[in-house]
Amino acid sequence: MRHVSLPAIVVGVCALLIGCAAPGQGAENEPGETAAVGAEPTPPAQATAPPAAEPVTPAPPPEAAPPFDVWLAGLRAEARGRGVSEATLDAALTGIAPLPKVLEYDQRQPEFTRTFWDYIGRAVDPSRIARGQDLLAQHAGLLARAEARFGVPAHVLVAFWGLETDFGRHFGGFPVVEALATLAHDRRRSAFFRQELLLALDILERGDIPAPRMVGSWAGAMGHFQFLPSTFTRHAVDADGDGRRDIWGSLPDAVLSAGNFLGNLGWRAGELWGREVSLPEGFDYALADGQVEKPLAAWQALGVRRADGRPLPVAEMEAALLVPAGHQGPAFLVYPNFRVILDWNRSELYALAVGHLSDRLAGRPGLSVERPADLQPLRPSDIARLQAALADLGFDPGPADGMLGPRTRGALRAWQQAHRLPADGYPTRAMIGRIVAEAEA
Incomplete structure (x- = not known):
């Protein structure tokens, strides 16, 4: 058995999201669009708080951003120093201004946490399945070419395509340079987005796409598979041989770029992503936190079976176990x-x-x-109440920030174990009410 570091289950925001194809990054889609799910670009990891007995010096407030025109002049000079021509800079930067809608999306707080069932129900609905199967047949030759070159199966590439842009229906309606300039000028994540903006200007300079066609999500995700400029720079390919990497207008470029990205990330040809499984009565759900890997034979010995009850495959492969909807929902063994x-x-x-x-x-x-008929989403305020109550009861969930991360799940598991309940770390309204009542008693 070995422990691995998997991120906590992200339960998302109430609007559907477009993912950015960059390691650990994504970009939120505009409300009302039906492209699928992701997460906005990852901020720097939060440092562990010092012990309560030590004084904590408050961080100074962020320095105010300079006027946009002053900031833009500095950005333009930096891009020029990287070799971007005046013609490209004029085409990309003349007349741009901060976009209030971009800042609104970037700073929007979720109203509800997203449940597994809501997320899967909207991402994997019958119409998306039918459309994806049609496209598998329509583009069989192209997808076979990508699979032969990178080892990524056609149905996996089409699944990414469907979740990122609903098969190219929703690229996002923002001019990428202007959106990235808005976020780079803002002080919240300036360094990250400034680098993405400079790379976007490099892409324009190379001639892969003219500035008016470089459109994407509010956070700069582009094309059929929603690549950030940094991902485009490292992984986009010219598959149709026209000298440009056009992930917007050339489906061969887009599909093979996605295959190249997944191949470079380490996709294992001939292996599944995972599978749904069934768990025996009395199973120890402390093993189902996604943090513990075991060989398939070890899971088999613990009573884990395929969803239809058949034995697990006999293979030299390690897997982790996830129960994203708690012990009453589906369980998944997930592979490399x-x-x-x-x-x-x-x-x-x-x-x-x-x-x-x-x-x-x-x-x-x-x-x-x-899916349960009485499923109710939780608000961040519900999670904050849970965290405060767990802390009062002596279980350490971390700060009461309304975020259901691994520390809060661990504290909830400890409380569940203390009460001889399935320790799945999955909160429900009823469970939160019970914990709050116990803390107030």
Whole structure:
């Protein structure tokens, strides 16, 4: 048995998201669009708080951004120093201004946390499955070419395509340079977006796309598979031989770029991403946190079986176990290719959606467990109440920030174990009410 570092399940925001194909990054889609799921670009990791007995010096407030025109002049000089021509800079930067809508999306707080069932239900619906299967047949030759070159199956590539842009229907309606300039000028994540903006200007200078056609999501995700400029720079390919890497207008360029990216991330040809499984009565759910890997034979010995009850495959492969909807929902054994999907987008729900959609596109059955009829989403305020109550009871969930991360799940598991309940770390409204009442008693 070995412990691995998997990100906590991201339960998302109430609007559907477009993912950015960069390691651990994504970009939120505009409300009302039906492209699928992801997570916005990852901020720097939060440092562990010092012990309470030590004084904590408050961080100074961020320095105010200079006027946009002053800032833009500095950005223009930096790009010029990188070799971007005046013609490209004029075409890309003349007349741009901060976009209030971009800042609104970047700073928007979620109203509800996203449940597994809501996420999967909207990402893997019958219409998306049918459309994806049609496209598998329509583009069989192109997809076979990508699979032969990079080892990524056609149904997996089409699943990413479906979740990122609903098969090219929703690239996002923002001019990428202007959106990135807005975020780079803002002080929240200036350094990250400034680098993406400079790379976007490099792409324009190279001639892969003219500035008016460089459109994408509010956070700069571009094309059929929503690449950030940094991902484009490292992984985009010219598959149609026209001298340009056009992930917007050339489907061969887009598909083979996605295959190249997944191949470079370490996709294992001939292996699945994972599978739904069934768990025996009395199973120790402390093993189902996605942090523990065991060989398939060890999971078999613990009573884990395929969803239809058959034994697990006999293979030299390690897997981790996830129960994203708690012990009453489906369980999944996830394999090394699942971690490749996480490297594309660090959301376990996104990765499960890609895997499940790819299975459905390949003709495999739906989930064996049905969505509960009385499912209710949780607000961040509900999670904050849970955290405060767990802390009062002596279980350490970290700060009461309304975020359901691994520390809070661990504290909830400890409380569940203390009460002889399935320790799945999955909160429900009823469970939160019970914990709050216990803390107030």
